[in-house]
Amino acid sequence: MATDDVVLTKTPRPGSFRVHQRHRTRSPLSWVRGGGLSSLVFALPLLVTFAVFSWGPIVRAVVMSFQKTNLIVSEWVGWDNFQLVFSDPDLPVAIRNTIYFALLALVFGYPVPLVAAVLMSELRRGKGVFSALAYLPVVVPPVVAVLLWKFFYDPTESGVFNTILGWVGLGPYDWLNSSTMAMPSLVLEATWAAAGGTVIIYLAALTSVPPELYDAAEVDGASVWRKVWHVTMPQLRGILLITLILQIIGTAQVFLEPYLFTGGGPEKSTLTVLLLIYQYAFANSLGGNYGMATALSLLLAVFLAVMSLVYFRLTRSWSTS
Amino acid sequence: MTTIDNRGDVNPVPLPGPTTGEPTTTGVPVMTQRADRRRKPSAPQEDRGALSSADWRRPSVKYTWTTLHVVMAVILVLWGLGPIVLLAKFAITPTMDINADPLGWFPNGVAWSNVTAAWNDIQISKYFWNTVVVAAGSWLTQMVVATTGGYVLSVLRPRWAKIINGAVLATLFVPAVVLLVPLYLVILHPPIIGHSMINTYWAVWLPAGASAFNVVLVARFFDSLPREVFEAARVDGAGPFRLFWSIVLPMSKPILGVVSVFAVIASWKDFLWPLLVLRDPDKQPLSVRLPTLAASTDTGVLMAALAISTLIPIAMFLIFQRMFLRGAGLGGAVKG
Numbered sequence: 001m002a003t004d005d006v007v008l009t010k011t012p013r014p015g016s017f018r019v020h021q022r023h024r025t026r027s028p029l030s031w032v033r034g035g036g037l038s039s040l041v042f043a044l045p046l047l048v049t050f051a052v053f054s055w056g057p058i059v060r061a062v063v064m065s066f067q068k069t070n071l072i073v074s075e076w077v078g079w080d081n082f083q084l085v086f087s088d089p090d091l092p093v094a095i096r097n098t099i100y101f102a103l104l105a106l107v108f109g110y111p112v113p114l115v116a117a118v119l120m121s122e123l124r125r126g127k128g129v130f131s132a133l134a135y136l137p138v139v140v141p142p143v144v145a146v147l148l149w150k151f152f153y154d155p156t157e158s159g160v161f162n163t164i165l166g167w168v169g170l171g172p173y174d175w176l177n178s179s180t181m182a183m184p185s186l187v188l189e190a191t192w193a194a195a196g197g198t199v200i201i202y203l204a205a206l207t208s209v210p211p212e213l214y215d216a217a218e219v220d221g222a223s224v225w226r227k228v229w230h231v232t233m234p235q236l237r238g239i240l241l242i243t244l245i246l247q248i249i250g251t252a253q254v255f256l257e258p259y260l261f262t263g264g265g266p267e268k269s270t271l272t273v274l275l276l277i278y279q280y281a282f283a284n285s286l287g288g289n290y291g292m293a294t295a296l297s298l299l300l301a302v303f304l305a306v307m308s309l310v311y312f313r314l315t316r317s318w319s320t321s
Numbered sequence: 322m323t324t325i326d327n328r329g330d331v332n333p334v335p336l337p338g339p340t341t342g343e344p345t346t347t348g349v350p351v352m353t354q355r356a357d358r359r360r361k362p363s364a365p366q367e368d369r370g371a372l373s374s375a376d377w378r379r380p381s382v383k384y385t386w387t388t389l390h391v392v393m394a395v396i397l398v399l400w401g402l403g404p405i406v407l408l409a410k411f412a413i414t415p416t417m418d419i420n421a422d423p424l425g426w427f428p429n430g431v432a433w434s435n436v437t438a439a440w441n442d443i444q445i446s447k448y449f450w451n452t453v454v455v456a457a458g459s460w461l462t463q464m465v466v467a468t469t470g471g472y473v474l475s476v477l478r479p480r481w482a483k484i485i486n487g488a489v490l491a492t493l494f495v496p497a498v499v500l501l502v503p504l505y506l507v508i509l510h511p512p513i514i515g516h517s518m519i520n521t522y523w524a525v526w527l528p529a530g531a532s533a534f535n536v537v538l539v540a541r542f543f544d545s546l547p548r549e550v551f552e553a554a555r556v557d558g559a560g561p562f563r564l565f566w567s568i569v570l571p572m573s574k575p576i577l578g579v580v581s582v583f584a585v586i587a588s589w590k591d592f593l594w595p596l597l598v599l600r601d602p603d604k605q606p607l608s609v610r611l612p613t614l615a616a617s618t619d620t621g622v623l624m625a626a627l628a629i630s631t632l633i634p635i636a637m638f639l640i641f642q643r644m645f646l647r648g649a650g651l652g653g654a655v656k657g
Contacts, residue, residue: 035477035479035561036479038477038560038561038562039473039477039479039482039561040479042469042470042472042473042477042561042565043469043470043473043479043485044469045465045466045469045470045530046466046469046470046473046485046489046536047485049462049466049527049528049530049531050488050489050492050531050533052507052511052512052527052531053504053507053527053528053530053531054492054500054531054533055488055492056503056507057499057500057503057504057506057507058492058495058499058500058503060503060506060507061499061500061502061503064502064503064506116393116397118371119389119390119393120393121370122370122371122372122386122390123390124377128642128646130393130394130397131646132401132638132642132646133397133398133400133401133402134397134400134401135401135638135645135646136401136402136405136635136638137400137401137404137405139586139634139635139637139638139645140404140405140631140634140635141589141590141607141608141630141631141634142590142592142608143590143592143607143608143609143611143612143630144408144608144611144627144630144631145404147611147612147615147623147627148404148407148408148624148627149404150615151411151620151624152404152407158420158421158422158423159423160407160423160424163422163423163424164424192400192404196401200645200646204647206370209370211369214369214370214371214373215373218373218375224371224372224376224382224386227371227372228371231371232370232371249496253496253497253498255593256592256593260612274498277498277501277502278501278593281501281502281505282505282597288502290502290506293501293502294499294502294503297496297498297499297501297502298499300496300498301495301496301498301499304496305494
């Protein structure tokens, strides 16, 4: 039996389509008969696209960060690219701005969807309409959103936001033209564009809160606010922790807003890490410094990976609800 | 995979399941407070939140929460509809009025000419069709790769499927920014073909296929299909190709719909990648072309162009609303 050509390995999954077979004496013919060839044919699109456009480039990114390349010849340069990146005076500026963006995005964008979702989930009618309204900005193409908001941020007195604020006697403000207000303006638009997605996630999580918990809290005489605070919030803890880290990972890679709103200005006040990577690689028409660009993007990726690991390690004890 | 997702937004993923029943909101008849509290767990579950029907009858709770809901409604309308309605209004307002009095109610009438000027004079029509071509091709490659790949990983399951599965999953953890430059160089000097794919739509279509997310989503759905049907088909003599085409795909329409809608929306939104690889303005989609046009176009016409670019995504959202809003899967799956 052991040398027979078909041996059942492990216990096959119940109803598994193809019983796992192991051919001790494999011939091309038995391989084809066993479905090996057709499996390969079906896997081909995936294998080719991933090899060429995903796995290959990921490996190449690591290699390239140690090389200097002008697209024809690549020269091995060791840690030079990383040294160049670290000696770039723009790097600390970009890091500071990216952290600032991420922090502002947390302050603006993290509580808003949560409050909205908790309020919405208590609606007895029209939940669908409200969630659709909240989600609508998410489907607006980002480029359109930015160009539209750029117009809203018109610094003259007849700009849309300045007109509205003018009704209550504020402004006019410089918005994108001021190096202190530019970043908050970017974050405001980014929050508008993204918050709806988070609202939907929270709403979904809220529907899975077991009603018995509320019933039990009522039996114990809990008030409405105590129910929200002591039942709803703890039930959302897991998802809140995940959206927090996902938002940080997302905002650390912010590109579109600074690129289209301000191009990094005024006075580099909105230069972010991704914008810097873009500038290394593509802003110079003579051919970019691809080595430096990949070196910085790898650094960012490693930093985000380490941060996520530490984050999940630290929060593991309270994420289990 | 190639989009640099700068938003940090998480698309709600309706996790598939062929038997996803609609959340039945059985309107539980209003009982007395006591009866309500004594409700047995086995009774049809009330779709309730923190507030019970009893709470709603208490005047203090009722007024506070109604006020909160009204305030929220006003804010949500301003937040969700405000900018979009303004965009629609600007699209048909003469430029002079937009600049002088942006919030006035058509002081000098409506300018439908903005729309025709955008469509014809600044050739939004051309870029619109380019966007359609980009989206259609990206959709096709994503569908082919995700369905065939999912079929191998979930249904055929050769011995090496585990390795492939792991390698596909691993790419989910690599931020898109790492791929940006090396992927660009692949497009510049692709293997085998030999000549650059810059300024061809292949440069956008093909990398779109390498989406681990789609493969995982489709494979998970295939996992949930009843194996007995496959067995029956096999007994009846269906080979792997027949099984794929006549059994698995027709049974998977829900997930194929989800992947399709998200694929089209994502490629409609994509900016950085097409900007890098489609340098020829005649080939560029709307998202890439609009910022360039913004600098040199009359405000009213630009607003009309922006409005036209938003039409398709908003229409798709309104048609497939449930698909977007039923994010139940991700929330539930991640929470556990």
